[in-house]
Amino acid sequence: MVESTPNEVIALYGGPATRRVRTRDLIAAKERGERWPMLTSYDQYTAAIFDQAGVPVLLVGDSAANNVFGYETTLPVTADELLPLVRAVVRATRHALIVGDLPFGSYEEGPTQALRTAVRFMKEGGCHAVKLEGGRRCAAQIAAIVGAGIPVMAHIGFTPQSEHTLGGYRVQGRGDAADEVLADARAVAEAGAFAVVLEMVPGEVAKQVTHELPIPTVGIGAGPATDAQVLVWQDMAGLRTGKAPRFVKRYADLAGALTDATRQFADEVRGGGFPAAEHTF
Ligand SMILES: Nc1nc(=O)c2c([nH]1)NC[C@@H]1CN(c3ccc(C(=O)N[C@@H](CCC(=O)O)C(=O)O)cc3)CN21
Numbered sequence: 001m002v003e004s005t006p007n008e009v010i011a012l013y014g015g016p017a018t019r020r021v022r023t024r025d026l027i028a029a030k031e032r033g034e035r036w037p038m039l040t041s042y043d044q045y046t047a048a049i050f051d052q053a054g055v056p057v058l059l060v061g062d063s064a065a066n067n068v069f070g071y072e073t074t075l076p077v078t079a080d081e082l083l084p085l086v087r088a089v090v091r092a093t094r095h096a097l098i099v100g101d102l103p104f105g106s107y108e109e110g111p112t113q114a115l116r117t118a119v120r121f122m123k124e125g126g127c128h129a130v131k132l133e134g135g136r137r138c139a140a141q142i143a144a145i146v147g148a149g150i151p152v153m154a155h156i157g158f159t160p161q162s163e164h165t166l167g168g169y170r171v172q173g174r175g176d177a178a179d180e181v182l183a184d185a186r187a188v189a190e191a192g193a194f195a196v197v198l199e200m201v202p203g204e205v206a207k208q209v210t211h212e213l214p215i216p217t218v219g220i221g222a223g224p225a226t227d228a229q230v231l232v233w234q235d236m237a238g239l240r241t242g243k244a245p246r247f248v249k250r251y252a253d254l255a256g257a258l259t260d261a262t263r264q265f266a267d268e269v270r271g272g273g274f275p276a277a278e279h280t281f
């Protein structure tokens, strides 16, 4: 594949894309009013494609639990399972900032555990920042990790790792609960996070947080006002089958394309059409 110029990356640098995106580029982009896209990635080929298509930030999400390993929720996945995926995504990319998502159970005990896990992600995974779920309750963890020189992306609103407390997959911050989301947003920014994911909050709440915070907001099911947007790549590209959340837009039908290719291959093997002379030594 010919490597195309990653336009969005250049916009974020304000110059040629000769180095990786850094967290300060994302804060500068907010100051210039530039929006940016973020996608999950869990493997070499998608990482290289997203990197060359100009996506400036890739997240190796704990959603690998659902979308790679086939677990029902994100709760079972471990750092030992995620770290090889983080390494693969880092190796396959040149421009994007790679964020490693800390899995459930690897940071909740407190700042010491959180820092220990974040250091593993940086040392063994080679990523450039880590992400964790939780607002005020994780401010001490964020401060400890940032204090060790590791950039942190926070994640508030609907946090899938706490679905059993939040009462299922539902919008957070409706009505009076908007103040809770705002308090969480302020707390993570104060603790030193360089960006914050807002998942499934009303568009108006996301707009208010985005205007108030100096750091970029990354929306997923949070409306159009956030500084950035993130989707799980299999949702964006239509590889995942079944009912997608309402906030998903499908930009391709990879499940359909792969089904067609697979059927053709299987038919040609059964019919003797593959391999042909040109595939034979
Ligand atoms: N493929 C995939 N996409 C995701 O967005 C995603 C994951 N996996 N795994 C981890 C979490 C879980 N997330 C989810 C999963 C499901 C809904 C969902 O079903 N939402 C419904 C109900 C919302 C409601 O009742 O208020 C929706 O229609 O949006 C939302 C977020 C977001 N994350």
Ligand SMILES: CC(C)C(=O)C(=O)O
Pocket (backbone or CB within 6 Å): 040, 059, 060, 061, 062, 063, 064, 101, 155, 197, 220, 230, 231, 232
């Ligand atoms: C959806 C994003 C924000 C995430 O946390 C994940 O994919 O794990």
Ligand SMILES: [Mg+2]
Pocket (backbone or CB within 6 Å): 061, 062, 063, 101
């Ligand atoms: Mg996650």
